[in-house]
Amino acid sequence: MAGKPKLHYTKGRGKMESIRWLLAAAGVEFEEDFIETKEDLEKLRNDGSLLFQQVPMVEMDGMKMVQTRAILSYIAAKHNLYGKDLKERAWIDMYVEGTTDLMGMIMYLPFQTAEVKEKNLALIIERAKNRYFPVYEKALKDHGHDYLVGNKLSWADIHLLEAILMAEECQADILSAFPLLQAFKGRISNIPTIKKFLQPGSQRKPPMDEKSVARVRAIFNF
Structure with a gap:
């Protein structure tokens, strides 16, 4: 049995949040490996996990997927959320x-x-x-x-x-x-899966505050 998707990103919303939403709506449980320091990001880059040296990155189905749109399209198609034709x-x-x-x-x-x-x-x-x-x-x-x-x-x-x-x-x-x-x-x-994601304690992330903005700036050097 395949393991849960693993999401690599900061603790903030950013470009990963729509991926969290789509997985949750599809009823897919996922794990998160948070990037908390610049060193965490460099480790992913240096071990070859990031095709274009950027996150979000999602490990699922034997792939290390990058590029937000590609990840979302894959999840939508896999879980029958991408139309009939x-x-x-x-x-x-x-x-x-x-x-x-x-x-x-x-x-x-x-x-x-x-x-x-x-x-x-x-x-x-x-x-x-x-x-x-x-x-x-x-x-x-x-x-x-x-x-x-x-x-x-x-x-x-x-x-x-x-x-x-x-x-x-x-x-x-x-x-x-x-x-x-x-x-x-x-x-x-x-919708039950979405309602669950909107409840307190879910993996949905809150709006960015000053502390999280500072953390993201430090990780990504901007």
């Missing part, structure tokens, strides 16, 4: 790229100066309300299904819920003009 996969990819763009903007906020952070926070809220969330609201309205693609839970739904919760950390009422997304949030949050 190429067209559905294309829609899932488009929706995921949109939420990735939005989450990327949020992800880098803690590393910015107060002045830049204030400006970018306003931009994130504006983009969420006017560029990204209207797309998902319209998709749910147009097809009348509970999920974004194929009326079946997919990677796109899991990624969107993660993005919604991150956006709500920026502005609590950010979904006020999107009733279908509010309902979507409730439905997807109550």
Whole structure:
């Protein structure tokens, strides 16, 4: 029997968090080997574990997988969360790229100066309300299904819920003009595996604080 996937990253969210979300939603238990110092990262680099000298890295199915998108695609396909055909996969990819763009903007906020952070926070809220969330609201309205693609839970739904919760950390009422997304949030949050991941004590990571920002800066030299 294959062992549990092992995730190599810092204790923070970063690019690994979407991988944690997808594994948890698929009901896959995983282990984490945290990178806590610059030396931990160098050890992974020096022993040949990191194909491009970068993390996230996930050990699963006999592979040491790197590149976030490749890891996520593999997990989604393996656990039947990637649509039934190429067209559905294309829609899932488009929706995921949109939420990735939005989450990327949020992800880098803690590393910015107060002045830049204030400006970018306003931009994130504006983009969420006017560029990204209207797309998902319209998709749910147009097809009348509970999920974004194929009326079946997919990677796109899991990624969107993660993005919604991150956006709500920026502005609590950010979904006020999107009733279908509010309902979507409730439905997807109550899927048993996801509900478990959202409970205290799970492997979901909290927002970055000053201490975790300092740790990441020290590990990655920025």
